[in-house]
Amino acid sequence: xxxxxxxxxxxxxxxxxxxxxxxxxxxxxxxxxxxxxxxxxxxxxxxxxxxxxxxxxxxxxxxxxxxxxxxxxxxxxxxxxxxxxxxxxxxxxxxxxxxxxxxxxxxxxxxxxxxxxxxxxxxxxxxxxxxxxxxxxxxxxxxxxxxxxxxxxxxxxxxxxxxxxxxxxxxxxxxxxxxxxxxxxxxxxxxxxxxxxxxxxxxxxxxxxxxxxxxxxxxxxxxxxxxxxxxxxxxxxxxxxxxxxxxxxxxxxxxxxx
Amino acid sequence: xxxxxxxxxxxxxxxxxxxxxxxxxxxxxxxxxxxxxxxxxxxxxxxxxxxxxxxxxxxxxxxxxxxxxxxxxxxxxxxxxxxxxxxxxxxxxxxxxxxxxxxxxxxxxxxxxxxxxxxxxxxxxxxxxxxxxxxxxxxxxxxxxxxxxxxxxxxxxxxxxxxxxxxxxxxxxxxxxxxxxxxxxxxxxxxxxxxxxxxxxxxxxxxxxxxxxxxxxxxxxxxxxxxxxxxxxxxxxxxxxxxxxxxxxxxxxxxxxxxxxxxxxxxxxxxxxxxxxxxxxxxxxxxxxxxxxxxxxxxxxxxxxxxxxxxxxxxxxxxxxxxxxxxxxxxxxxxxxxxxxxxxxxxxxxxxxxxxxxxxxxxxxxxxxxxxxxx
Numbered sequence: 001x002x003x004x005x006x007x008x009x010x011x012x013x014x015x016x017x018x019x020x021x022x023x024x025x026x027x028x029x030x031x032x033x034x035x036x037x038x039x040x041x042x043x044x045x046x047x048x049x050x051x052x053x054x055x056x057x058x059x060x061x062x063x064x065x066x067x068x069x070x071x072x073x074x075x076x077x078x079x080x081x082x083x084x085x086x087x088x089x090x091x092x093x094x095x096x097x098x099x100x101x102x103x104x105x106x107x108x109x110x111x112x113x114x115x116x117x118x119x120x121x122x123x124x125x126x127x128x129x130x131x132x133x134x135x136x137x138x139x140x141x142x143x144x145x146x147x148x149x150x151x152x153x154x155x156x157x158x159x160x161x162x163x164x165x166x167x168x169x170x171x172x173x174x175x176x177x178x179x180x181x182x183x184x185x186x187x188x189x190x191x192x193x194x195x196x197x198x199x200x201x202x203x204x205x206x207x208x209x210x211x212x213x214x215x216x217x218x219x220x221x222x223x224x225x226x227x228x229x230x231x232x233x234x235x236x237x238x239x240x241x242x243x244x245x246x247x248x249x250x251x252x253x254x255x256x257x258x
Numbered sequence: 259x260x261x262x263x264x265x266x267x268x269x270x271x272x273x274x275x276x277x278x279x280x281x282x283x284x285x286x287x288x289x290x291x292x293x294x295x296x297x298x299x300x301x302x303x304x305x306x307x308x309x310x311x312x313x314x315x316x317x318x319x320x321x322x323x324x325x326x327x328x329x330x331x332x333x334x335x336x337x338x339x340x341x342x343x344x345x346x347x348x349x350x351x352x353x354x355x356x357x358x359x360x361x362x363x364x365x366x367x368x369x370x371x372x373x374x375x376x377x378x379x380x381x382x383x384x385x386x387x388x389x390x391x392x393x394x395x396x397x398x399x400x401x402x403x404x405x406x407x408x409x410x411x412x413x414x415x416x417x418x419x420x421x422x423x424x425x426x427x428x429x430x431x432x433x434x435x436x437x438x439x440x441x442x443x444x445x446x447x448x449x450x451x452x453x454x455x456x457x458x459x460x461x462x463x464x465x466x467x468x469x470x471x472x473x474x475x476x477x478x479x480x481x482x483x484x485x486x487x488x489x490x491x492x493x494x495x496x497x498x499x500x501x502x503x504x505x506x507x508x509x510x511x512x513x514x515x516x517x518x519x520x521x522x523x524x525x526x527x528x529x530x531x532x533x534x535x536x537x538x539x540x541x542x543x544x545x546x547x548x549x550x551x552x553x554x555x556x557x558x559x560x561x562x563x564x565x566x567x568x569x570x571x572x573x574x575x576x577x578x579x580x581x582x583x584x585x586x587x588x589x590x591x592x593x594x595x596x597x598x599x600x601x602x603x604x605x606x607x608x609x610x611x612x613x614x615x616x617x618x619x620x621x622x623x624x625x626x627x628x629x630x631x632x633x
Contacts, residue, residue: 021335045629052615071630100515
């Protein structure tokens with residue numbers, strides 16, 4: 001089955017975006033390969049170009065880097081971090097993360113829209129991390145974002161799709177890829193997001209904190225593929241109560257010529 | 259408690275709240291059921307924190323450690339940030355009864371020149387470290403804000419993140435040092451007990467309890483990204499002090515939600531002519547305290563001191579601590595050449611950066627050399 005995933009100006013096969021924080025650098029290659037991930041996000045603030053323990057040195061060749069702006073507290077900081085990432089050779093993709101709360105690490109939607117406007121003007125492919133909120137998503141479409149990355153649950157919580165209904169609205173209303181990010185704790189959550197119509201899923205904590213991160217990456221890959229196929233196949237409807245006769249109740253009607 | 263000339267007072271009532279909460283805190287009233295309830299909670303409140311700090315929690319330390327490790331992994335993954343302290347001066351005009359730098363101690367005093375700073379910074383940076391904690395004693399004459407600012411300007415050329423552990427400042431001074439390159443400020447209240455505080459600080463600027471208490475809030479108002487809290491464990495009743503420091507930090511973060519907060523847990527150690535410590539705390543109690551913080555404020559950074567022995571630090575790194583020092587010298591300078599001034603206290607872990615990185619890798623942990631990009 002060919003099912004290309006277009007994100008900005010590139011086409012990918014995999015719909016699994018891997019976060020690189022929270023686990024050991026020597027594991028990055030194995031986890032990426034097992035998960036079949038073609039995109040890896042990394043916190044630019046953790047990159048140590050030219051220094052020790054530098055994540056930029058362990059990204060497998062051929063994998064697209066998506067630097068994020070974590071640590072930014074407003075649009076201007078996010079823009080400056082994105083420019084720095086590009087100057088370091090991380091390409092034109094940038095995941096905008098703006099947070100002003102160190103306790104919950106929840107995104108700041110308003111500043112994210114501002115950052116997106118500025119970054120698109122500078123030629124970036126912008127992937128904004130936001131609350132799944134329709135008005136924000138529409139503003140991001142208008143600003144030229146390449147996708148929307150709504151959170152499924154608080155970051156790192158592994159709680160799954162707590163914002164399911166709102167993500168569903170974005171899937172239905174927004175003509176951009178919806179990539180579910182944050183809170184995806186298990187392969188089944190990723191599968192559920194894909195069945196809803198998400199274009200891709202991003203996960204980090206769930207993989208990084210697994211007993212065997214590479215094996216968990218493989219499980220995510222399979223779950224994402226299963227969910228995607230389920231979505232494309234068009235799931236049968238779910239009845240609220242009772243059963244349904246398989247022979248039609250209106251079969252007695254005849255075609256009348258009038 | 260009286261402010262001295264030049265000390266800025268800010269509009270805040272966190273100190274009164276903290277003192278009230280500390281007064282109401284009775285460690286003895288908690289039972290094991292309270293501790294179990296605290297463990298079962300998802301978002302732990304101040305009562306849960308109190309129970310976790312109480313003597314009733316001691317027999318449940320293993321269960322507490324398991325819960326804390328999960329929180330540490332969830333919030334920080336397997337990353338442990340590395341840094342080293344650099345004492346740039348040890349002149350001091352305070353009379354702290356417990357401190358090796360205190361002005362009554364007959365020690366060698368020194369201040370690094372900018373050339374010496376460059377050499378020290380180069381030697382430290384060559385070990386791969388990107389984060390530095392800059393320390394001074396408290397002496398505005400010998401290590402002025404301008405001197406510290408100049409030093410930061412030099413050090414910024416070698417490091418990506420600079421923390422400060424210096425005397426408390428006014429907001430405009432913190433702002434100035436932020437523009438010079440400082441990112442974080444650590445100020446330890448030593449003890450939150452106001453009576454004991456005045457007893458152990460008989461003279462000098464440090465005698466003013468509220469000025470020190472509000473240092474973190476002023477630092478944040480001056481634009482610093484993060485602040486560290488802590489008490490010198492062993493000076494007073496460690497449970498009350500630990501409770502108050504956690505409460506203080508919690509209130510400060512609620513007031514300034516973007517503040518990155520962290521804790522250190524210095525245990526009082528022999529220094530200079532101070533050899534007997536009346537309220538000494540055990541390693542077990544130290545660990546209990548650290549774990550209680552992790553469960554109460556799981557997002558907070560926790561730094562493990564080189565005052566602790568290597569085996570304790572190694573275990574704490576995988577369990578609760580998110581930052582540790584390596585290649586430490588606690589004299590003035592001492593990273594390249596012999597220290598110019600005497601040390602503040604004795605360290606128990608003299609391992610270098612490479613050894614600490616190897617230790618972390620053996621435990622499946624990831625050394626984090628930098629976690630902030632200044633823009």
